[in-house]
Amino acid sequence: MVPALLLFALLRSTLTWASVDVDNKGQCLCNVLLPATTFPTHTMDRLDQTSVQISHTLELETSKVQGYESKLIIYTERLENLKLRVEEMEKDPNKMTELELENLKIEIKQVEALIAELRGSVQTSSPTFHILQAEIHNVTTSLTQLESYDKNKVLELRRKYAELQQDIVECEELQDESFTPEIGSCNHGGISNISMPYIVQLGAHVNEGYLYGGWGRDSKPKPGFEEMYWYSGYTSPYTYNLYLYSDYTNLLLRQQFKYFVNDYKGYGNNNIMHGNYYYYNCYNTGNLCRINATTFAVETRVLPDAAWNNKFSYSSATYQDFDFAADENGLWVIYATEASKGNMVLSKINVDAFSVEQTWVTNIFRRRVSNAFMVCGVLYATRQINLNIEEIFYKYDTKTGKESYISIPFNKQYEGFVYLDYNPADQRLYMYSKGYYIYYNVKFQKLQQQVEVSMYS
């Protein structure tokens, strides 16, 4: 029970008016007078309602403003983008297309419409709008200028430019003596240039330690084996294995359809696939060996007087005493003899009889050469210029017996390489270097110049 005095004090502090009396039974009577209008209930109710309405309206307005804000951001970005594109077009009106111009016009209209919408709903004195309006004006002006650019003139310019380009290409082709003859054709003046190296991938062993090897395509494929690739590689300079791939894709996937190992051993790695035979220097002899890629049967022939056992190997690698090469005329072996004092000797092989048909002796010391190959009866020898550049520096023509020093440099990917051979079936040079398959396209000189360069404007 609350004591009367305390109750009185409480009432006194909060209410307008109060009195305490004692009735006839001696009981305290507490009288509190509350003014009827002290608390404006009605007003409060109204206020409440209004407040709810206002906050609702505010919410609506806020969301509207937020909507405009995000639109404004998007359109400002679009405007920036528009400006950049118009600038690009102004730099080079030739690049302008009808479609781009149409798109630009549509986008500018959209931006303009938004500006109008915003202006109607929000205070227009905002500085943001003034900047936006100025930007729109600028973009529109630029666009008008672009539109006034004579379209026919643009087209004509473009056509003229294309013609000029074509003239330049043709002129360059006429001046450039390089060309690619038909496969098998020797109607050219020899090698004129070598392309940049194409690095195919790490060889089948996926190991840079397999330094010694070779790869390529059969240089005179049997019907049905035109797409076949071969690879042979090892960690030391011996012929040790042979992988055959049905096509380029399977070479890349390292999915051989045939694989020989240990059935035979040979010296060196400058071997070749020719007419479904794999040719190499029989192990520990000066003999020629070939293996039938279908039956694995091995045949052997003596290569008269040939030096072997690393006697006159190439400067690029040891034990490369025999270098087999194929060209448009057939199969060759490049080696040296004691009688030639280590100078290069070249023999044409009759593949039917598997015998030496004819021999030529050059005046180039075999150990000076990093590698050699044959093209159309001409022997080409290379040497290292530096770590990155190799050079075809010497050639010997078996038709004339003439030899000469030349300079056709080409790029190497890696410093050392063991194998380099030309394939007449695709006019490419195949290289094996640091475990990688690499090839080059060969460019040829035109035989005679029946070229008449005429310039016109």
Ligand SMILES: *[C@@H]1O[C@H](CO)[C@@H](O)[C@H](O)[C@H]1NC(C)=O
């Ligand atoms: C409009 O173009 C003029 C002249 O190129 C330039 O000075 C001005 O800054 C541009 N205004 C806007 C908002 O980009």
Ligand SMILES: *[C@@H]1O[C@H](CO)[C@@H](O)[C@H](O)[C@H]1NC(C)=O
């Ligand atoms: C030879 O080929 C290389 C590599 O493609 C190229 O850079 C060079 O300009 C060519 N040289 C000539 C004389 O055509």
Ligand SMILES: *[C@@H]1O[C@H](CO)[C@@H](O)[C@H](O)[C@H]1NC(C)=O
């Ligand atoms: C390999 O042997 C097969 C079967 O005896 C034979 O048909 C083929 O002519 C031989 N030579 C080559 C190069 O395949």
